Amino acid sequence: MSRPPKALAAAAALTLGLTACAGSDSGGEPADGSSSSSTTPPTESWEYVTEPELSPPVIDVRTDEEGAVLGEEDTYAAIGPKDEDKGSSMVGSMLVDSAGEPVWVLDATEGTQADLQVQEYEGEPVLTYWEGQAVVGVGEGEMVILDESYEEIARLGMTGDLDTNQTDMHETRITEDGTLLVAAYVPAEADLSEVDGPEQGWVYEAVIQEIDLETEEVLFEWSSLDEVPVTDSQYEMPDGGGTEEKPYDYFHINSINFDDDGELLISARNTSALYKLDHEKQEIIWTLGGESSDFEVPEEATFAFQHDVQRAEDGTLTLFDNANETDHTSRGLRLDVDEEAMTVEMAAEYTSDDERQADTQGNLQELENGNVVIGWGQHPAYSEYTADGELLYDASFGGGTSYRAYAVEWTGQPTQPPKAVRQDGSVFASWNGATEVASWEVASGSDAESAEVVAEGERDGFETELEVSDSDLGEYTEIRALDADGEVLETAEVSAG
Template identity: 30%
Template sequence: MVSPVTSIASIIIIFASIEGIFIRFAASQNQTILEKTGADLATFVSRPDLKPPLFNITVYDKDAASPGYWFLATYTSLTEPPQRHEYMPYQIGPHIFDNRGNLVWSGSVAFNQSTATDFKVALYDGKAHLSLILMPNSKRCNDLAGCGFILDDAYGLRLKFPMAEAPDYPNMHEFRIINDGRSVLLIVGMTTPRNVSDDQRPSAGLIGSNGFREIDIATGKILFDWRSLQHIEVSESMVEPTTHGIKDYLHLNSVDKSAKGDYLISGRYTNCIYKVSGKDGSIIWRLGGTKSSFTMDGFGFSGQHDARFLEENSTHTVISFLNNHAIESHATGNYSSVMIVALQTSASPMTAILLRQYNRPDMGLSRLRGNAQVLPNSNLFVGWSDNGYISEFTEDGRCVLEARFLSPRMTSYRAYKFNFTAFPKDPPTLKTYAYGAPNSTSLTVFYVSWNGATEVAFWNVYGSESSDFGSSKLLGKAPKSGFETMITVAGYVPWAWAEAITANGSFLGKTLSTQTALPLGSYFPLEQGDCGMGALRPTIDDHESHGNKFPAEKNEELSKAHQDQFHKIPDIRVQSWAPISIEVPLTIIVLASAFIACSAFCISRTRRHNKK
């Protein structure tokens, strides 16, 4: 006989499970709403064409995090970007963000919304440049597909470098400029007919294999050419052929070069990191996989990415890599981590010792892609790939930065952190709008930005009666705030412009003249000689701006209002359906339902018992 207490407990558990289902459903709906409405993307008045992803920053220790910018190349698909429900023209491509997730530069327009990877700072021709890979894309920028790019500090194209020539095909993983900018490492793919033999089961098919090359940038000469099938057997692979019969047996995803001239490569599908001789291409040693050269001292890894040399001498080699602990749906561990490993190459047998391990902060798995970067201050910056998830650790393992995109709409294959100084050739952009009631309370709002400019500290804003700026007034000065700075001044400003100023007061650039937009249906007739700016109070006296000298002026009385009623500034609010917004009422409903059901059950039991 089941006791009433047991029955009540069962009912409560059932209802609690239903509540959990509803909450998870609400959370998924919230993500869908974010994506369909675009609330997960940034919006700028001065640059409505740019729609970079917004970040959710959960950890940020300003004092402990290293200075620098985040470099991510966002994408939704590695082939053709899918059509969106909303009109959002420039979302994907190379992007730079500051430590608070504010956009610094969007390269989406420059590369026509093409899918890019491995976006970072590289030393080329003695200066810091930007490098990236543009993926093959049949409908967007086809003439630039499958190439490595080098950009200068004005975001201008310095060099376009072909990633592969037929029959080989380009690879998204690596475009690494080395030797002070003289050569580049890249990975190529190839398909080869071959008898495949795995676990004593021979079959004919196609092998998807990899190679890597070191190429002289100036001449295009191939300095080193390596092919995996000549050195690594297919039997080392841990994966099965795909449904269309092609076996990607190695899946090479990184290549690095040591000071001694040897190479370090990572084979994701063999769960192995290889040291390759720079003389003859032979395998010097294997770490992991089925033929490891090392005794692993209490650790293991699988599906790894981004193997890098850190230190090397005659007895030891120290490397770093991202231990994904998973290959797509197959996981070999509970969470991903970055490993710093010391290899005792002079010992017999050779031993691998785990020096440090940095676990993914949310204790999740990066089933695809990712990278790790040791920073100049010994901090570690990690791109966990999915949803643009990034983190930064101090050397002793303390997480001082954790951030991810607001929604899973986009991802980034790798993420880096660098200092970078840029001076874009394109001018800043300004839009101005008038709001308010009569002239005594009217406002002009300035929205100003400069895509890619890193040295702007302040904005000076000016107003004039006409576009020729013959009588421009300095209206105010405001510190730069994020990508786009909003500045509000009293009164109606018919024409406006702004100039960018550095922290030490130097001029950087200025916008074109902009006519202020009026609310729909309104107008502002002016008296002769009155631009409606009599009430504007300059915050800077005696300002000189490269050919235009503006004497200090006394504040004037408010001029008589001649305008029709302006519309008020609209109160625009976005209401998102967050799980918490339904969690409390849903909990009350569930508990009330459980109480009613339990009460009815108990009453029914009591009545049956009394009848007996």
């Protein structure tokens, strides 16, 4: 196993992190996670003897203060490293422990992945992520659901007049009512003459669905062109855009959540606006921000090209402000919104000391204790703050991007057994996704029944090296994964390296 020096990892994280944000067009960045014309060298990554095909990024935990949930032993960061042209060492999904060590790594077999999180499905905790093809921030794919053994149990997505594989990456949310909130970018004809496009033009229309997971019935459907004109877009018409081959992404839906009164809150990046939708009437109640705002928004509360609007426990609205074309850098934002007086005040903001600018992607997750986690999207980092903005935890993965980042609780015991390889006087052991492993034992003998322990040690990150003398090894050697009580979770035969 090759473990990169932490000092080099920190330097690489700083240099590549700045490179990932430098040179991005403000409002002109076409959409989330799109490719740039230049290519950033890959960030430093782990190399494993037992899992040579995996190359997760080295994560540098720069800040870990008391009170950080991400710093707790039973909490993991869920991220989705991608965009190799921006320096990512992999494309896929990861669970990462408090020290920044990978716990579970999944490479995308084709296309890309996004939005790894823990949700509840049919009464059980599950891992979910989006998988599919993404071009210029527009995705076509499906939501994948894995159980605690990492076995795939379902693929979900759009229904009705749309195919499941038309599901976009930006939101795949299972609700407490056993429904699914998803969206699609559907090509539609539109007059674009007022936005420097063709009169007989084409746009990506946002279509939102709420689907009953048991019956697959569409309970709610809303389409952006019915109420939001193309003239509300703040996204500049690209060269050759607005055609059937290259539809104009005028709206760019990127989050859907229920409000606490049963209505829906959505965010549209390219109109720089939040919308509240009437669930029964399936129409807009109000618009906050952008060209057609129903609210008075003071300068300090102004946001642009934002992501991930949600209603917080204290009644405020939270979001990630990408802040393209503004006089401030990207930030997490908490807004006090008076829906009767139609006024907005900034309640809190969550900023970085290094003035991170993430033109695309990002999220804000409120935790049960009131802390907030910020996924910095295009900037390869995630952070945790107190409710009033004190930084508690900060980690960088050097290069690439991650659409969102979450703090999650998860218990995993894979169906697949551990992997162990004997090489250069040591046995290397790993068990991708196993969260309960506390230590390892190497046992050897003439066969499995006669095998006795010849080496042992505490789990040391994703892969653990156990030194073993050749003279202690018999014809048969196995690795044993033990939990905190010393009970054997699983065994596997050691292979020769």
